[in-house]
Amino acid sequence: MNMNNKNMYAYILLGAVLLAGVAGYMMADQAESDTVILPDTNEVLITVTITGNSLDADVTTEDNYGSNT
Amino acid sequence: MARTRRNDDMMKLAAISAAVSLVVVLVFFGGTLTGNSSTDVTLTTTINATTTCTFNESAVVFGALLLETDAQAPEVGDVIEVVNDGSTIVNMTAVLNQTATSLLGTTTGTSALDIAVTNESGTGSSITALGTSATDVVTLLLPDDSTDAVTLTTTIDVGGGASNVGIANEALISFVCTADVDGN
Numbered sequence: 001m002n003m004n005n006k007n008m009y010a011y012i013l014l015g016a017v018l019l020a021g022v023a024g025y026m027m028a029d030q031a032e033s034d035t036v037i038l039p040d041t042n043e044v045l046i047t048v049t050i051t052g053n054s055l056d057a058d059v060t061t062e063d064n065y066g067s068n069t
Numbered sequence: 070m071a072r073t074r075r076n077d078d079m080m081k082l083a084a085i086s087a088a089v090s091l092v093v094v095l096v097f098f099g100g101t102l103t104g105n106s107s108t109d110v111t112l113t114t115t116i117n118a119t120t121t122c123t124f125n126e127s128a129v130v131f132g133a134l135l136l137e138t139d140a141q142a143p144e145v146g147d148v149i150e151v152v153n154d155g156s157t158i159v160n161m162t163a164v165l166n167q168t169a170t171s172l173l174g175t176t177t178g179t180s181a182l183d184i185a186v187t188n189e190s191g192t193g194s195s196i197t198a199l200g201t202s203a204t205d206v207v208t209l210l211l212p213d214d215s216t217d218a219v220t221l222t223t224t225i226d227v228g229g230g231a232s233n234v235g236i237a238n239e240a241l242i243s244f245v246c247t248a249d250v251d252g253n
Binding site: 009010012013016035036037038039040041042043044045046047048050051052 | 080081083084087088090091094095098114115116117119120121122126127128131133135137149155157159172174182225227229231235236237238239240241243244246247248250
């Protein structure tokens with residue numbers, strides 16, 4: 001057996017170990033699980049009604065005051 | 070000399086074993102490792118819990134609104150209390166289904182629907198303007214009995230030029246409570 005064959009065998013050995021490590025990591029990664037907690041949604045109905053103009057209200061007050069006098 | 074030859078044989082045996090292992094790994098995981106595979110897998114999910122935010126009000130009715138006025142509060146009793154009845158810390162966002170300007174029908178001035186937050190735990194912006202994009206209103210509301218509630222008070226600013234005076238208009242605020250798993 002010459003030196004070149006020894007090196008080749010060593011590289012094959014090293015490659016197999018590295019590949020097995022990567023495969024093992026990927027298998028472990030697939031087994032990860034996350035915590036799942038569903039959100040809760042609530043709706044609130046907003047109702048608005050505009051009854052007039054603030055400036056109109058002031059004018060109305062003045063008019064009423066004037067009519068009473 | 071005999072010992073060297075025995076070591077060489079052992080090295081050869083180890084390399085052949087490794088090569089066989091390499092082939093086995095490539096056969097079973099080759100596609101996964103290179104990204105050149107498509108595999109159907111069964112996805113199994115388990116829902117650990119559901120957040121539970123309980124609202125004491127489902128509607129807020131504002132009293133008579135006048136144009137060009139600011140910060141009119143809703144009638145007494147329309148303040149919303151939210152209780153975290155779940156088992157996890159929650160954050161809450163709010164979103165309107167239409168803008169305040171659209172809701173009020175105003176064409177001039179500033180129209181806005183704001184929400185003031187009082188949080189028994191964690192933090193909350195004092196006043197937040199709501200819009201049609203989700204806005205954070207409460208963070209880190211604890212599920213504990215003594216500090217699990219938050220009070221929301223809506224106020225409204227009315228612009229001018231509304232054409233729908235006297236007509237009741239409605240909008241929906243959607244509040245979404247999401248678990249803060251990390252608690253930060």
